[in-house]
Amino acid sequence: MPGGAVPAFTGTSSGPVIKPKSARETVPAIAVAAFAAFGGILFGYDTGTISGVIAADEFRKDFGTYYPYNRPDNDLTINPPKAGYALDTATKSLFVSILSAGTFFGALAGAPLADILGRRWGLQVAMVVFCLGVALQVGTAPHQDALFVVGRVFAGLGVGIVSSIVPMYQSETAPRWIRGAVVSGYQWAITIGLLIAAIVNNSTNGRSDTGSYRIPIAVQFAFAIIMSVGLFFLPESPRWYVKKGKPEMAAKSLAFLNSTDVDDPVVRSELADIQTNLDTELTYGTGSYRDCFRNNDRKYLYRTLTGTWLQAWQQLTGINFIFYYGTTFFQSTGQSDPFVFTVISNVVNVVTTVPGMFMMERVGRRKLLIWGALWMFLCELIVAILGTTASTGNHGAQKALVALVCLYVAGFASTWGPAAWVVCGEIFPLAIRAKALSLCTASNWLWNFGIGYATPYLVDTGAGKAGLQTKVFFIWAGTCFCCAIFAYFCIVETAGLSLEEVDELYSQVTPRQSGRANRELRANRSDLETNAFTGAPVLMKEDEEVSADYVKEDMVKTAQADA
Ligand code: BGC
Numbered sequence: 001m002p003g004g005a006v007p008a009f010t011g012t013s014s015g016p017v018i019k020p021k022s023a024r025e026t027v028p029a030i031a032v033a034a035f036a037a038f039g040g041i042l043f044g045y046d047t048g049t050i051s052g053v054i055a056a057d058e059f060r061k062d063f064g065t066y067y068p069y070n071r072p073d074n075d076l077t078i079n080p081p082k083a084g085y086a087l088d089t090a091t092k093s094l095f096v097s098i099l100s101a102g103t104f105f106g107a108l109a110g111a112p113l114a115d116i117l118g119r120r121w122g123l124q125v126a127m128v129v130f131c132l133g134v135a136l137q138v139g140t141a142p143h144q145d146a147l148f149v150v151g152r153v154f155a156g157l158g159v160g161i162v163s164s165i166v167p168m169y170q171s172e173t174a175p176r177w178i179r180g181a182v183v184s185g186y187q188w189a190i191t192i193g194l195l196i197a198a199i200v201n202n203s204t205n206g207r208s209d210t211g212s213y214r215i216p217i218a219v220q221f222a223f224a225i226i227m228s229v230g231l232f233f234l235p236e237s238p239r240w241y242v243k244k245g246k247p248e249m250a251a252k253s254l255a256f257l258n259s260t261d262v263d264d265p266v267v268r269s270e271l272a273d274i275q276t277n278l279d280t281e282l283t284y285g286t287g288s289y290r291d292c293f294r295n296n297d298r299k300y301l302y303r304t305l306t307g308t309w310l311q312a313w314q315q316l317t318g319i320n321f322i323f324y325y326g327t328t329f330f331q332s333t334g335q336s337d338p339f340v341f342t343v344i345s346n347v348v349n350v351v352t353t354v355p356g357m358f359m360m361e362r363v364g365r366r367k368l369l370i371w372g373a374l375w376m377f378l379c380e381l382i383v384a385i386l387g388t389t390a391s392t393g394n395h396g397a398q399k400a401l402v403a404l405v406c407l408y409v410a411g412f413a414s415t416w417g418p419a420a421w422v423v424c425g426e427i428f429p430l431a432i433r434a435k436a437l438s439l440c441t442a443s444n445w446l447w448n449f450g451i452g453y454a455t456p457y458l459v460d461t462g463a464g465k466a467g468l469q470t471k472v473f474f475i476w477a478g479t480c481f482c483c484a485i486f487a488y489f490c491i492v493e494t495a496g497l498s499l500e501e502v503d504e505l506y507s508q509v510t511p512r513q514s515g516r517a518n519r520e521l522r523a524n525r526s527d528l529e530t531n532a533f534t535g536a537p538v539l540m541k542e543d544e545e546v547s548a549d550y551v552k553e554d555m556v557k558t559a560q561a562d563a
Helices: 024-036 037-054 059-064 089-116 118-137 145-172 177-206 211-218 218-230 238-243 247-258 267-280 300-317 319-332 338-362 365-389 395-414 416-426 428-458 469-489 499-508 511-523 548-562
Strands: 065-067 084-086
Touching: 024 145, 024 177, 024 211, 024 247, 037 059, 037 118, 037 145, 037 177, 037 211, 037 218, 037 319, 037 338, 059 084, 059 211, 065 428, 084 247, 089 118, 089 145, 089 238, 118 145, 118 211, 118 218, 145 177, 145 238, 145 416, 145 428, 177 211, 177 238, 177 338, 177 416, 211 218, 238 247, 238 267, 238 428, 238 499, 247 267, 267 428, 300 319, 300 416, 300 428, 319 338, 319 395, 319 416, 319 428, 338 365, 338 416, 365 416, 365 469, 365 499, 365 511, 365 548, 416 428, 428 469, 499 511
Parallel strands: none
Antiparallel strands: 065 084
């Protein structure tokens, strides 16, 4: 549909007028979704730890080859030239990227697990598989590369399942007015996991025994156990119960999430909304994989393509070049302590995700994705220009490079990092949600794998490698620019809508019209919400919060009309 005139948006929120929920009443829902974010720690830690593991001397001794002279094509870290143990490019690529291969299949397996066993039991299965993978990696004897790789694959399967089920579970349990912030909490947990990995690597890396790489790997058991125990106390997703034809269980779960009882109008109205939407969705198909690609008037195909490409572009921002190869890359550019760089970039990643969580609701998903991509484009471009023109001896320029990389990481962390997960968690109708979301997550891991595998070949020097070194940032600048174009043309503004309203929005407007339609839909709502931070009642509007007085007036009018 061309841009230009915005058609009047006809969608309205269904259900009776219900009393506003106070922020306190939604505490259980927020707590549940926030705990689920813990899965992000597993994800972040597991992906982050490998960069330090492959840089540890003991690991190189146990899994690398001894080179009596400098072979610059072997490993970026043998710089300045010296003899020593090193991992060749192929081994390094394999150890880093094989996890993503496991996660790819794990993400796909997440859909049947979440649909058949439920979101919670699906996650429990992930914990078992993950622990098996960790045990294999910890127990592998030196030079048993194959076994280590199998361990990485199993851990990857576990992380993959987690990464497709957690955002789904969170989106299905969080109140809509704070859903974006809550799902961003998952991304925040990913960044915390990455930071913990950097810190643990940094503190074990000086050891002269196998603890230098076995400890960082074994730490992951702790995360899995915490997650697994916590899952026993979480309620199942009410939307999964509805899908399974268990409305009374769904009502119980909704009542728990809303701190109320099953007969509360809030529960009944939400249950009715979920059921009505599912019934409508089922008239479009049975919710099969084929349905994800159906070009119907609810735009299933369009949504699936948006989600899968959103995740692909998130990886194409080049973020994991920093997190996977940052340590070794900055070692090669002459930084005195590359581990310190790794810790700094990770702290930036954690801290700047927080404003992203707030902006997710206030600014909206669409604008955040467009402006975030342009910011990253600018940073990457300057890094590329500076990196290719300044000499490695120019300390000022080297420091500026690190600062710019941190600004780039901040741009990612506050926009594309969380937004990719938030958007994918909420754009799919219930009937196909698990399957479509798992396809999106699988796309994230596929690109993650491809980029992780190809990057050393692009960056390293030597026969059969492109030797781009710092010039690789020109590629990331280009892809970030494409990210902005993609967001402008493809992302629909879903902030503040219930998952059922998102459905209506998709079927009625184009991405470029969606900001306005979203505001209209929220303004036309009959029910009232509370401000996420002050607890004050407000009408959910993107650009203006209606004052408490106005709301009171509105409530009185509604009550009179009802009477
Ligand atoms: C991405 C990961 C990345 C992480 C960095 C996530 O959203 O999917 O690939 O390592 O953010 O914080």
